[in-house]
Amino acid sequence: MNPGSRRYHIITFGCQMNKADSERMAGVLEDMGFVWTETPDQAQLVLYNTCTIRDNAEQKVYSYLGRQAKRKQTEPDLTLVVAGCVAQQEGDALLRRVPELDLVLGPQHANRLQDLLEQVAAGQQIVATEQIQIVEDITKPRRDSQVTAWVNVIYGCNERCTYCVVPNVRGVEQSRSPEVIREEMVRLGEQGYKEITLLGQNIDAYGRDLPGVTAGGRYEHTLTDLLYFVHDVPGIERIRFATSHPRYFTERLIHACAELPKVCEHFHIPFQSGDDELLKAMARGYTQAKYRRIIDKIRDRMPDASITADAIVGFPGETEAQFAQTLKLVEDIEFDQLNTAAYSPRPGTPAASWDNQLSETVKADRLQRLNHLANQGAAARSQRYAHRIEEILVEDQNPKDPTQVMGRTRGNRLTFFASDIHHLRGQTIPVKITEVRPFSLTGEPLDAKKGLNW
Numbered sequence: 001m002n003p004g005s006r007r008y009h010i011i012t013f014g015c016q017m018n019k020a021d022s023e024r025m026a027g028v029l030e031d032m033g034f035v036w037t038e039t040p041d042q043a044q045l046v047l048y049n050t051c052t053i054r055d056n057a058e059q060k061v062y063s064y065l066g067r068q069a070k071r072k073q074t075e076p077d078l079t080l081v082v083a084g085c086v087a088q089q090e091g092d093a094l095l096r097r098v099p100e101l102d103l104v105l106g107p108q109h110a111n112r113l114q115d116l117l118e119q120v121a122a123g124q125q126i127v128a129t130e131q132i133q134i135v136e137d138i139t140k141p142r143r144d145s146q147v148t149a150w151v152n153v154i155y156g157c158n159e160r161c162t163y164c165v166v167p168n169v170r171g172v173e174q175s176r177s178p179e180v181i182r183e184e185m186v187r188l189g190e191q192g193y194k195e196i197t198l199l200g201q202n203i204d205a206y207g208r209d210l211p212g213v214t215a216g217g218r219y220e221h222t223l224t225d226l227l228y229f230v231h232d233v234p235g236i237e238r239i240r241f242a243t244s245h246p247r248y249f250t251e252r253l254i255h256a257c258a259e260l261p262k263v264c265e266h267f268h269i270p271f272q273s274g275d276d277e278l279l280k281a282m283a284r285g286y287t288q289a290k291y292r293r294i295i296d297k298i299r300d301r302m303p304d305a306s307i308t309a310d311a312i313v314g315f316p317g318e319t320e321a322q323f324a325q326t327l328k329l330v331e332d333i334e335f336d337q338l339n340t341a342a343y344s345p346r347p348g349t350p351a352a353s354w355d356n357q358l359s360e361t362v363k364a365d366r367l368q369r370l371n372h373l374a375n376q377g378a379a380a381r382s383q384r385y386a387h388r389i390e391e392i393l394v395e396d397q398n399p400k401d402p403t404q405v406m407g408r409t410r411g412n413r414l415t416f417f418a419s420d421i422h423h424l425r426g427q428t429i430p431v432k433i434t435e436v437r438p439f440s441l442t443g444e445p446l447d448a449k450k451g452l453n454w
Contacts, residue, residue: 061086161272236262
């Protein structure tokens with residue numbers, strides 16, 4: 001396929017895994033000679049990288065697709081691609097619903113984008129959703145940031161949470177080897193990246209599918225072992241990881257995070273519900289008491305650690321008393337940030353067929369109440385930053401105020417301060433916090449040695 005100066009645009013829905021996949025596919029397209037455009041209507045190739053976690057995300061995809069499908073009727077050279085989880089879930093049904101589509105590819109086929117597009121150029125309409133062994137990633141992603149980067153460490157998920165469609169659309173767990181992960185991080189360090197987020201749908205499962213068990217019965221390849229293995233990569237100043245599962249979160253991992261200076265004190269550990277009966281119905285594999293113990297152990301070793309989480313309201317059969325248990329957990333823990341969602345039945349999941357579904361009115365009411373409490377907790381947690389000096393890794397210009405730059409604390413709190421991005425991008429700057437908000441901070445840059453304004 002010879003794209004010449006053809007332009008492309010990618011629209012990404014959903015989680016960090018999807019964002020990482022979009023960067024990889026953008027890298028493939030640019031290696032093929034495509035040029036990025038900010039405007040989809042000016043692109044000759046439009047790719048939607050989709051999410052099917054919730055129904056509204058899926059419907060949004062169809063809305064966008066409809067506009068581009070209509071455009072293709074007058075611009076037949078337009079190439080339309082749907083990738084990601086909706087593509088995997090719907091497969092051929094997508095072509096029946098939107099016959100203007102050229103290519104449908106599931107998450108496991110992202111690395112095959114060039115080969116698939118060449119088949120499209122030869123006149124074929126392609127659906128690539130079969131389960132495959134993921135070939136090691138040799139693509140060069142087009143990174144959205146010049147400072148921070150994602151690195152996939154494990155694909156897929158073997159869990160069977162009764163509400164979740166991810167295992168159906170992302171396949172079984174496939175861990176990358178520690179050596180290949182480290183090699184990618186070394187390249188990123190050489191390119192000037194300062195922060196790496198290690199990614200997995202269930203990152204605590206890392207290494208379970210890799211060979212090698214010690215004499216004592218412990219896997220040689222765990223997330224904890226990986227953190228020790230990659231910690232000394234030159235140039236990388238900060239390491240994060242997501243997303244954790246309480247069932248597999250270990251004390252050994254907590255000790256490693258406290259011991260390794262580059263690993264940030266930020267933990268994203270979804271709890272989903274504060275009620276044990278609901279957790280059992282969700283097939284989550286832990287109790288609310290175990291979840292609380294994990295948080296207590298983290299805060300015992302790292303009192304200032306940021307804790308973020310996910311929660312679902314309105315799961316089938318949830319009573320008001322059970323919802324109150326979720327509110328109690330959120331009130332007690334005071335999360336730095338809580339991602340919330342009303343339960344949405346997903347095709348092919350057990351909970352979608354249960355007859356004890358709650359009304360949208362009840363779900364909306366509980367979601368509003370949970371969000372109000374979560375915002376109060378985030379505001380309270382933010383107060384600890386007031387008047388402190390925080391080390392801020394500068395990432396970019398504030399898009400709403402060109403006189404300011406923005407970056408993050410080690411705890412992942414977004415922070416703004418007045419300065420020039422051309423001088424500070426990628427630098428870690430001491431900043432005295434002068435204003436706190438529930439989810440962001442403002443401060444004044446300092447000279448760490450003299451305590452003077454930068």
